[in-house]
Amino acid sequence: MTEHPTSHEGRQPLAARQQERTRPRQQDATAAAAAAAIPSPAAAPGPGTGAAALADAQAATRREGDRLRFVGAATRRIARGIDLDEIVLGLCRASVPTFSDAILVYLRDPLPVGDERPVSPFVLRLRRSDRLRHTDEDAEAAPETERLRPLLTDPTADLMPAAELCEVRAGGALAEVLRGVRPVFGDSAAARAALPELLGAGRPVPTGHRAILAPLRGRRRVIGAAVFVRSTERPAFEASDLLVAAQLATHTALGIDKAVLYGREAYIADELQRTMLPDSLPQPTGVRLASRYLPAAETARVGGDWYDAIPLPGSRVALVVGDVMGHSTSAAIMGQLRTTAQTLAQLDLPPQEVLHHLDEQAQRLGSDRMATCLYAVYDPVAHRITIANAGHPPPVLLHLGGRAEVLRVPPGAPIGVGGVDFEAVELDAPAGATLLLYTDGLVESRLRDVWTGIEQLRERLAATAQLTGDDHSPPLEALCDDVLDMLGPGDRDDDIALLAARFDGIAPSDVAYWYLEPEDAAPGRARRLARRALSRWGLEELSDEVELLVSEVVTNAVRYAERPVTLRLLRTDILRCEVGDDSPQLPRQRRARETDEGGRGLFLVNRLARRWGATRLSTGKVVWFEMATRSQ
Numbered sequence: 001m002t003e004h005p006t007s008h009e010g011r012q013p014l015a016a017r018q019q020e021r022t023r024p025r026q027q028d029a030t031a032a033a034a035a036a037a038i039p040s041p042a043a044a045p046g047p048g049t050g051a052a053a054l055a056d057a058q059a060a061t062r063r064e065g066d067r068l069r070f071v072g073a074a075t076r077r078i079a080r081g082i083d084l085d086e087i088v089l090g091l092c093r094a095s096v097p098t099f100s101d102a103i104l105v106y107l108r109d110p111l112p113v114g115d116e117r118p119v120s121p122f123v124l125r126l127r128r129s130d131r132l133r134h135t136d137e138d139a140e141a142a143p144e145t146e147r148l149r150p151l152l153t154d155p156t157a158d159l160m161p162a163a164e165l166c167e168v169r170a171g172g173a174l175a176e177v178l179r180g181v182r183p184v185f186g187d188s189a190a191a192r193a194a195l196p197e198l199l200g201a202g203r204p205v206p207t208g209h210r211a212i213l214a215p216l217r218g219r220r221r222v223i224g225a226a227v228f229v230r231s232t233e234r235p236a237f238e239a240s241d242l243l244v245a246a247q248l249a250t251h252t253a254l255g256i257d258k259a260v261l262y263g264r265e266a267y268i269a270d271e272l273q274r275t276m277l278p279d280s281l282p283q284p285t286g287v288r289l290a291s292r293y294l295p296a297a298e299t300a301r302v303g304g305d306w307y308d309a310i311p312l313p314g315s316r317v318a319l320v321v322g323d324v325m326g327h328s329t330s331a332a333i334m335g336q337l338r339t340t341a342q343t344l345a346q347l348d349l350p351p352q353e354v355l356h357h358l359d360e361q362a363q364r365l366g367s368d369r370m371a372t373c374l375y376a377v378y379d380p381v382a383h384r385i386t387i388a389n390a391g392h393p394p395p396v397l398l399h400l401g402g403r404a405e406v407l408r409v410p411p412g413a414p415i416g417v418g419g420v421d422f423e424a425v426e427l428d429a430p431a432g433a434t435l436l437l438y439t440d441g442l443v444e445s446r447l448r449d450v451w452t453g454i455e456q457l458r459e460r461l462a463a464t465a466q467l468t469g470d471d472h473s474p475p476l477e478a479l480c481d482d483v484l485d486m487l488g489p490g491d492r493d494d495d496i497a498l499l500a501a502r503f504d505g506i507a508p509s510d511v512a513y514w515y516l517e518p519e520d521a522a523p524g525r526a527r528r529l530a531r532r533a534l535s536r537w538g539l540e541e542l543s544d545e546v547e548l549l550v551s552e553v554v555t556n557a558v559r560y561a562e563r564p565v566t567l568r569l570l571r572t573d574i575l576r577c578e579v580g581d582d583s584p585q586l587p588r589q590r591r592a593r594e595t596d597e598g599g600r601g602l603f604l605v606n607r608l609a610r611r612w613g614a615t616r617l618s619t620g621k622v623v624w625f626e627m628a629t630r631s632q
Contacts, residue, residue, distance in 0.1 A: 070098065071244055075251045083263065084111075085128075087255040091226065091248060092130035099244060100212075100228040102131035104162050106198065107216070107224035107256070113264045122168040122175070124198070124224060129162065131229075162227075163200030174198055178215045178222045183245040185237065186211025186227075198225065209236035214249040218257035226252070269331060270295060273304075273495075276335040281309050284317040285572050286380025286506045290476040292484060294496040296441070304330025304371070305439045305497035306338050310345040313615045313622040314578065315380055315506065315570055318345045318354075321392070321437040321499050322373035325414065333369055337362065337415075341375070348617045351375040351388035352422040355415060359390070362416035370416030374409075374437055378429055380506045381570070385435070388424040390415045393440050393450060396458055400432035400473060402465035404458040431505040432473050436461065436483070441494030460486050476502050510537075510571040516554065518561040518581075526554040526567055530577075537571050542627055545608050550577060552601035553623050557581040561620075574610065575627040582620040 074094035081087035088105050095103045109125035112118040168175050173193035177184060184191045186206050191213045195205045198213070205211070206229055216224040226249055230236060273295070281289040289309050304324030311317055320341055324330040340361045344354045354375050362369045372392040378385045387395065387407065391414035397405045407427065413420040429435070436457075443453025464482050468474045474482075480500055487496075512533040516522040527547040534543050550567070557565045561581035570576040587602055605612050605625055612625035 067240065067244065071247050074099070074248055078248070078251050078255055081255060082259065084256060084259045087252060087259055088128045091252045092128055095228060095248065096130045099241075099248075101231045101234070102129070102229040104129050104199075104227040104229075105216075105224065105252075106166065106226070108222075109165075111223060111256070111260050112221065113260050118221065122170075124166045124168060126162060126164045127224070162198070162203060166198050166200070169197070172197060177213060178225060181215050181217050181222070183212050183214035183242045183249065185209050185242070186213060186229075195227070198227070206230075209238070212237055212242065212245045214245040216249050216253040216256070218253045223253055223256060273331045273334075276331065276338060277306060277497075278308060282311050282317070284309070284311045284380075285315040285570060285574070285576060286504050287317055287378055288476055288502040288504065290480050290500045290502075292480045292496070292498040294441075294484060294498075296495050304334045305441065305495040306334050307437065307497045307499040308338060308341065309499065309501075310342055312345060312377065313348055313580075313617060313624070314568075315576065317378050317380075317501075318351075319376045319378065319435070319437055319499060319501055320345075320373070321439060321497055322371050323392070323439040323441075323495075323497070324369075324371040326368070326370075333362075333365060333371070336365060337371060337373070341373075346615065348615070350424060351377055351386055352424040355388050355390045355412070355422040359415040359418060359420070359422075363418050365416075368416075370414045372414050372440075376435070376437070378435075378501065378503065380504070381511055383429050383431065383503070383505045384426055385429040385503075386424050386426045388412070388422050390422060393438065393443060393454060395438075396436045396454070396461060398434040398436065398461045398465055398473075398479075399430065401470045402462055404461040404465070406454060406458055429503045429505070431503055433503050434461075434473060434476070434479065435501045435503070437499040437501075438483075439495065439497045441496040442483070442487070442498065444494070456486060457483065473502060476500055506570055506572060512569040514567045515564040516558075516567055517564055518558045520558075522558045522565060523551045523555045526550050529567065530569060533569050534575075539571070539575060539629060542575060542629070546575070546577065546627060549605050549608060549625055549627075550579070552604055553577070553579045553625070556587055556601055557583070557623070560585065573629070575629060576624060577627075578622055578624040580617070580620060580622045584616055584620055586614045586616055586621055587623060 074091075077094045078087060078090040081090045088107075091105060092103050104126060105128045106124040107127045108118065109123045166174070168178065173190065174197040177190050177194040180190070186192075186195055187208055187210075191211070192205075195211065195213060196203065199205065210230045210232070212228040214226045214228065215222050216226060226245075228237070228245055274293070277293055278291070281291055283289075291307055291309075293305070293307070304326070306320075306322050308320040309317055310320065320338075322334070322337060322341075324334045324337070326333075337358060340358055341354065344357050349357070355373060358373060362371060371390075373390045374387065374392040374395065375390075376385055376387040376395070387409050389409045390412045392411075394409050394411075395407050397407055399405065409425055410423045412422050438457075440450055443457055444450040445453070448456075460483060461479075464474050464479060480498055483498065484496070512529070514526075514529055516526060527550060530546050530550045531543050534540060534546060554565060554567065557579050558581075560583035563582045566578070566580040568578045568580075570578070602612075608627075609625035610628045612623075614621055614623045
């Protein structure tokens with residue numbers, strides 16, 4: 001009796017396996033074919049006595065041990081896969097050539113997820129096929145590249161060609177085999193009708209015990225099928241091989257089930273994170289904005305980073321960047337904090353007050369809800385920026401001449417700690433400078449600490465600015481891309497949120513500002529002042545419309561104000577008018593009746609202005625409107 005010891009991965013040393021991979025795959029198949037053909041107990045000789053019987057018992061025990069070790073090594077290889085493709089590939093690589101010469105893996109299309117009801121009809125799609133290509137004796141003597149050339153030039157050539165799609169008919173032979181769950185030989189009564197249905201009409205079906213059809217059943221339902229095939233050059237499958245096929249199919253199906261469920265959850269988490277970020281950035285006066293969001297690596301799945309740009313009264317803009325600590329519900333907490341920050345910004349609170357209220361909100365969400373946040377307000381008229389920090393990495397300011405500066409901002413404690421005061425600093429924001437706000441994923445990783453990363457970021461910005469010269473700032477979008485290019489292969493442990501602001505500012509010559517006493521003569525005086533400013537700027541074509549709208553808005557402000565009313569005109573690529581008073585009541589557009597003497601002012605503003613709005617302040621409100629210039 002000739003014994004065929006089983007070959008498997010677990011018994012070979014690492015050096016031996018590496019050396020074996022350098023040999024042609026055909027030589028591996030020859031050894032593996034003999035190794036996988038383990039004679040069944042029925043084929044063994046009858047009970048004997050003496051040394052022969054003892055040798056037979058030892059050989060049977062050794063073969064069974066080899067089979068168990070092979071199954072253990074194969075299932076470990078399958079379990080190493082994280083996503084769907086890796087698990088299917090693990091099954092193929094573990095099976096060919098050790099267990100079979102070819103394998104076909106079919107999966108449902110589409111794959112159901114969790115408790116999701118499968119769609120009908122029941123369709124199987126060929127997900128992957130793997131096979132061992134056999135050549136003749138002359139080809140065995142050829143170089144390795146020549147022996148593998150037929151496989152490389154014809155990757156669709158298979159030991160057993162198969163159709164790509166198969167619709168499983170209800171009550172058909174294939175449906176019955178899949179419902180039975182247990183693997184069956186290809187020449188069994190059930191498989192003889194099921195295999196042609198699976199492989200397609202006119203496809204060759206192996207004879208004898210040379211094919212095994214194994215259903216892939218997940219936790220709740222059949223999700224596919226695997227077909228193991230052996231060529232005529234090696235022994236056929238045995239009854240014990242059905243148990244091996246069942247083990248491989250079970251571990252693969254459960255792995256696929258978990259991978260699909262994990263993939264859906266990861267997709268939902270990513271979509272939740274992205275939908276909570278701004279769809280687009282505003283275009284406030286005097287500043288240009290650009291942003292980037294880069295999720296963590298697939299295995300990290302952190303989330304919780306956000307950025308925002310919020311227009312404020314007086315042509316100012318609030319710049320926000322934050323990072324929620326923790327990995328479980330960080331995206332949901334981020335959404336709540338971002339919404340709270342937007343609401344607080346509309347109240348026009350100082351940056352330190354915004355962080356204080358965010359800290360209170362985080363404590364209301366839970367004792368372990370903490371986040372870092374940096375809140376800055378840029379005023380393009382004053383060319384100043386006010387910044388408050390809550391445990392976040394400091395921003396970097398890139399000056400027009402190419403000098404990159406890490407701003408000295410009091411670090412503060414993360415929001416959610418409670419009982420901590422936040423401090424704001426006011427700094428110059430010269431025209432042409434670029435402020436970069438970011439989360440710690442950009443500068444910190446397993447390979448470097450945060451301060452090393454900040455210094456590398458500063459050097460990267462300075463080097464990029466030198467390429468454009470001292471008189472020109474680097475393009476904002478290209479600058480963001482260049483900053484992300486500094487990331488190394490180990491720097492994707494966390495999400496990255498990046499917000500860049502280029503300060504253009506508004507020149508004093510493009511600003512006109514007045515105080516008006518709350519009296520009946522105020523609207524007439526406002527019209528005259530607006531006409532003079534437009535004449536000085538060369539915008540006489542807008543005089544009629546602007547005078548009319550200024551008169552209506554100032555009239556409404558004077559009606560309720562007790563203190564002087566402010567009137568400001570700003571000229572940039574548009575003309576913006578702002579009227580402020582001490583009344584907190586916001587105006588509402590309404591349809592006036594034919595007998596009403598007033599109530600049509602905001603209707604005119606809405607029809608003639610490009611945009612308009614009203615914002616409540618801590619000291620009252622501001623009503624503003626914008627007019628397009630002739631250049632637009």
